[in-house]
Amino acid sequence: MSSKPDPLSRLVRRGRRLLAPLHPRRIHGRLMRIAVRLGYNYVRLWIVGLHPRRILATLRWAHQFRRILRRRRAEPRLTVAVDVSALWEPLTGVGWYLYRLLEHLAERDDVRLRLYGPGFVDKRDVPPPVVELPTGPAIEEVRYVVPENLSFVFYYLAEKLRRIQERLIAADGNQVLFAPNYFLPPWFDRSGGKLVVMIHDLSFLQVPETLRESTRLDLEAHVRSTSRRAARVLTPSATVRGELISSGLVDASRARAVPHGPGSVSIATPASPPDGTPERYVLHVGTLEPRKNLLTLFAAWRILRDRNLDPPPLVLCGRLGWKTETLEREIDNGRREGWLVHHGYLPDEQVAALYHGALLVVLPSIYEGFGLPALEAMAAGAPLLCSDIPVLREVAAEGAAYAPTDQPAAWADRLAELLADHEQRSELARRGRDRSRQFDWRRTAEQTVAVWKEAAASL
16 A cells, blocks of 8 residues: 655655756756757857856866965065066077076075966967976966866967966066066066066167167167166176166166176087088177178188188178178178188087187177177187177186277288187187186076065165
């Protein structure tokens, strides 16, 4: 004999039947079937986002997002936001300066270096940096990764984060903003930390004719505004610091000269020189552009050939830069005449091999901010002949021989003298090695941190 269900049980079952169609999974499944039937792919993506698991994943991600922001703001160490965009491009002087600086700061326990670059939001259309970012207790790459299992469409959320990048960086509450390449990047605009900027040279003021007009105008506008805002301005040499002060861009109380350490080539293991390198040669390393003054060097080579002195070939190592129409014609002429070789951009190991094998390294620049090839040549034990300008006197000192920038005949005389005198070249190489030991990245890192702390404490 079966008993009838009590009225309460019947009411519960009836309620379940009535509410069953309203269960989130059933609603989600029904909407998905409608979207598929109608072919609305975009609508389908949003309906997928309503799945309970995706909603839960989104809530977890948002909670983690808030925790990360709180942790960053509670960091007890000195926090420094670093623009690392230069590490996403082929590394020239600025890129290697930044990389070596970070490398020697990575193990410190008194600073927190937050690296901001093109990979700030993982949107898949941004390539990785050209070198692996340094790692260590001091380093934090700030990078927002958007999971694919959230309620939001991946590309929509990634683009939204990229649009509010300035606010996200500002929310990290960094005490110092470090701009290693002349001016403040736009994504630091909303941040309230004290700005420290590295100005590598003042070519846009000292030798404006050597730059593209667009580059000159861009530098002039941005460097002036950045210099006004900066709590401290770094330069790689006392020469550039003096130029900054005399130009009125920065007062002496805010300018600090912090020399670079050796370039990456100085620590590279020499490989075989590139194909086409002659057995005996004179070497020039650097981007081929007007302020390198290569036309004076070419004229000196022709003077030596006219004197029947048969100089060894001149080897150029570096990519073509700007305003090079005349220079390219002269390079082609030198190649045809058999006294010039141009290798273009080479890896460090091959550049190191060229330094070690050179009879002489020449640097005839009319202007430099530091002159890294001079330091690389001295560290490699290559005798060095430089243009007689203040910054190269400051960097190379007694480790180089000198010639006036605008006198090809004087360059020819100095080249002939050094190429004919093995003992003089050996003495230059010895003095150059001794001089190069005075430049050290650990010292550069220590002095840079000292400037950051000074800026953070400034009113």
